[in-house]
Amino acid sequence: MKGYHVVEKLWCSMNSNPDPWCNNPPYVYNSSSNTTSDFTIATDNQSDCTLLIHNVQFNYSGVYKFRFITNVTLGKYTGLTGATLQVTGGNPDHWPVEAVVTAVVLFIALVILGVVIYWMRRKDEAQKDNRGKNGVQIQVKQLPQSNEEVSQQEEVTYATVFVNHLNNDFSKETKMVYSITGEGADMHPAGLFTIDRNTGQMYVSQPLDRESKDQYVLQAHAQSSTANIKEPAMGVIVEVLDQNDNSPIFTQNPFIGSVPEASKIGFEFRTVSATDADDPNTYNADIRYSIVAQIPAEPHPNMFAINPISGAIRNFREYTLDIQAADMQGDGRAVTGKAVITVTDSNDNAPKFVKTTYNVSVPEDQVGVVVVKLPVTDDDEPQSSAWASKFRIVNGDSGGFFNISTGPNKQEGIITTVKALDYEDNRKFTLLVAVENDVPFAKPLLTSTATIIVNVADVNEAPVFHPKEKTVIKPEDAAVDSELVVYTATDPDTDRNQKVTYRVGTDLAGWLTVDKDTGLIKVKSPMDRESSYVKDGKYRALILAVDNDSVPATGTGTLIIELEDVNDNAPIIEDRLIEVCNKDPSPLLLSVTDKDGPNFAAPFNVELQGDGRNNWTARMNDSKTGIILLLKTPLEQGIYNVILRVYDSGHHFQDNTVQATVCDCEGANVNCKSMRTANFGFPAVLGILGAILALLLLLLLLLLFLKRKRTKKEQPLINDDDIRDNVYYYDEEGGGEDDQDFDLSVLHRGLDNRPDVFRNDVAPTFMPAPQYRPRPANPEEIGTFIDDNLKAADNDPTAPPYDSLLVFDYEGGGSEAGSLSSLNSSSSGDQDYECLGEWGPRFKKLADMYGGGED
Known part of the structure; x- marks a missing residue:
């Protein structure tokens, strides 16, 4: 063509x-x-x-x-x-x-x-x-900057021509070849735009999406296919026009809202919204809202509008609205969503008491007891704030004896006592209680009230001390049986005419006694302010008052005795054992304490007594609470007693003996270890031997006493059916039987099995050596010397007798314990000792001694 x-x-x-x-x-x-x-x-x-x-x-x-x-x-x-x-x-x-x-x-x-x-x-x-049904509008215009601006609709059918051709000055003189570069051509997304290299027609090969990219910038190039002619690059801007290809989307679905019942007309309570991805500057994103359906459609189907809302409905608790959002001012794409509207209850019903009059009885003298429970009813929505009730006492409780609270189910008032009632003071209370809701009424309503008559029941009340705590001040050295105070109680049950008696309830130190009729408290035993039962100078005791009712009631009172301090304690030196070098000794600080109060304690004073004046010096430190003791005369190595007389501020004194160990050393480097080993000499040996002799003598006397007490035959210590060390007594006569396997050698402890006996002439090396005083030079101190050394010997773990010496189970020849067979009584012939022969080999020696056998 x-x-x-x-x-x-x-x-x-x-x-x-x-x-x-x-x-x-x-x-x-x-x-x-x-x-x-x-x-x-x-x-x-x-x-x-x-x-x-x-x-x-x-x-x-x-x-x-x-x-x-x-x-x-x-x-x-x-x-x-x-x-x-x-x-x-x-x-x-x-x-x-x-x-x-x-x-x-x-x-x-x-x-x-x-x-x-x-x-x-x-x-x-x-x-x-x-x-193919979508049209494409192409607008091409020549810009002053030689840029070509093209408007292209999104979702266009690909391979579509959208620019006829690119005009240039040389296209009529020679054949031109066209190409494009830029976004969508040779840059990402590459291949989206193409151009006919012969005609200059540009094509889009894929659908466009304005929501992803709304503009593309390209460069168009033209050059001669035969001659070396090249046009300047021309900019092409492709703007993607918006189409209504996106439906609105609700921001949430469903929308949840609530509106109080009895709300006024026009009350706005919820806003619905939707978004549209199309161009917001076009009608494609202009959204209109409408209500499509209402569920339930009662009391009439137009209860709600999208913005104004009318009606005060509580017959239905929830409405579901189907909402539509359409763009293009309501004529474009549409989407539907749901809005769930909950009609909340308003407080348009007052709570009411189930009963309006109550008559109850409460025992006196009880706190926290439940007086009465007041149930109510409410026609509002259950478990809502318009349904929950609160109560208050309007009248009748001027003394503040009662409290009313709401029960766990929110539909009950509970009256309790917060103060003890007194039958003798007020025997009846008339309370007026009102009930309301947690939220105010939506309209004026009458408040429900109830009247409660509380009758106080009489009970036996405990006597009451006046005051509850009574304090007296007495010196700690108050004489025994001296009077402290009269502490009495009264019985609040005036109508019963009961008698009150007294007794001591708690008296940890046992210092007090009380007259049961008068309540007079006296000193039972000497009191001491320095006792562990006294805290901060005060001693506490409980006194009881008991009435004589059939079910007695007991009242308690607290007696506080503030003990005045007296100077009844002398100062005491805390450090009684000291060590000091005999060459260039360092002074020692001895701390002094006094159990008395500050008025009879520091400052202290000290004096040396006896021989200590010649060898020692003693003075108080600057605070007058410690003694500085110094050895002034070099002494031989040994243990010395230093007597110090310490005075308190009230001139009450006491002699304190300090045991000073003088060691052969110099200065403050005290080393008395060698002295402890050397002190274990002749006095220690004498003490050990004396203890051994005393123990043996005591053992012999004990055996002799037991021998003389056997005047008649006694039951054997071990019954015939007793079992000892797997040796059984079968009361057999004659020779043994072959079917019994006895290893009698195991039961015999011969000389080869005798236990090891430690030597008593060598002290164990692992035990500390005792510290014995050397013999004093002054004969007047010989009594103290004997007492101290005797006490040291009694507490010395190394002193004989050792445990290893107390071996009495072997009495054969050469036994260190010796034989006891000579300890026989002249009256032994009157005793029957034949049973000893039945006790087995272990008692053979004893049976021989008393039964006339071998020695």
Whole structure:
């Protein structure tokens, strides 16, 4: 078809503004392309015209449809691809023969070409039919900066021509070759836009999405295919026009809201919203809302509007609204969502007492007891704040004896006592209680009240001391049986005329006694302010008062005795054992304490007594609370007693003996280890021997005493059926039996099995040596010397007798314990000792001694 030329005239699109030469043109409309550069009109006048197609590349797989319209009403439409439409009308005499022949030839050729293209693209047409129905509007205009701006709709059918050709100055002189670069061409997304290198026609090969990218910037290039001619690059800006291809989306689904019942008309309580991905500057994203449905549709289906809401409904707790959001100002794409509206209860019902009068009885003298429970009812929504109740005592409790609280179920008032009631003071209370809700009433309502008559029951009350704690001040040396104080109680049960008696309840030190009738408290035993039972100079005791009711009641009072300090304790030196060198000794500090109070304690004073004056010096430190003791005369190595008389501030004194160990050393490097070993000499040996002799003598006396007490036959110590060391007594007579296996050698402890006996003349080396005082030079101290050394010997673990010496189980020849067979009593003949022979080998010696056997 290319090259068919008759009288050519550019046609005008019915969608474009007509040029001046299109005042009354024939119109051509292509529903698939809207392209204005692919078609021309061959006509000799405005009534007879032929549609010619030239320079067309059918890159689109689809059906091309043309409509040719004139001002004649007989204009027709055909859907055949490449069809030429002959419009009839007007005067047929004016139809030229050349036009009719040309039309017929073109019609046949176009029909053949259309059939071929139709069947070749039939498959693609079925897949892309929806895209073929979208029109593309192309606007091309020359910009001053030599840029080409193109508006292209999204979702366009790919392989669509959207620019006719790129005009250039050399296209009429030589053949030009066209190319494009930039976004969508050779840059990401590459291949989206293509260009016919011969004609300069540009194509889009894939659908566009404005929401992903709304503009592409390209560069168009043109150069001669034969000569070295190259046009400057021209910028092409492709703007993707928005289509309404996105439906609104609700920001949440469902929307949850609540509205109080009895709300006023027009009360806005919830806002619904939706978004649209289309261009916000177009109607495509202009959303309108409407309510589609209301569930339940009662009491009438128009309870809610999307913004104003009317009605005060509590018959239904929840409404579900179907809401629609549509763009294009409500005429475009639409989406539906849900809004769940909960009608909350308002406090339009007052709580009411189930009963309005109560008559109860409460025992006196009890705190925290439940007086009465007051149930109520409420017609509002259960478990809501309009249903929960609170109570208050309006009248009748001026003394503050009662409290009312709400029960766990929120529908009950509980009255309890917070102070002890007194039958003798008030025997009846009349309380007025009102009930309300946690939230105020939505409208004026009457408040429900109840009257409670509380009768106080009389009980036996304990006597009451006045005051509860009584304090007296007495010296700690108060004489025994001296009076301290009279502490009495009264019985609050005045109507019962009961007698009250007294006794001591708690007296840890046992210092007090009380007269049961009068309550007079006296000193029972001497008191001591320095006792561990006294805290901060105060001694506490509990005194009891008991009435004589059938069920006695006991009251308690606390007696506090503040003991005045007396100087009854002398100062004491805490450090009684010291060690000092005999050469250039260092002074020693001895701390002094006094159990008395500060008035009879420091400052202290000290004096040396006895021989200590000759060898020692003693003085108080600067604070008068410690003694500085210094050896002034070099002494031989040994242990010395230093007597120090210490006075307190009240001149009460006591002699304190300090045991000083003088060692052969110098200065402050005290080393008395060698002295401890050397002190274990002759006095220690004498003590050990004396202890051994005393122990043996005591043992002999004990055995003699036991021998003399046996005046009659006694039951054997061990019964016949007793079992000892796996040796059984079968009361057999005669020889033993062969079936019994006895190893009698195990039961005999001969000389080879005698236990080891330690030597008593050598002290164990692992035990510490005792410290014995050397013999004093002054005969007056001999008594103290004996007492101290005797005490040291008694506490000496190394002193004999050792445990190893107390071996009595072997009494044969050569036994260190000796034989006891000589200890016989003249009255032994009166005893029956035959049972000893039945006790076995272990008692053989004893049986021989008393039974007349071998020695």
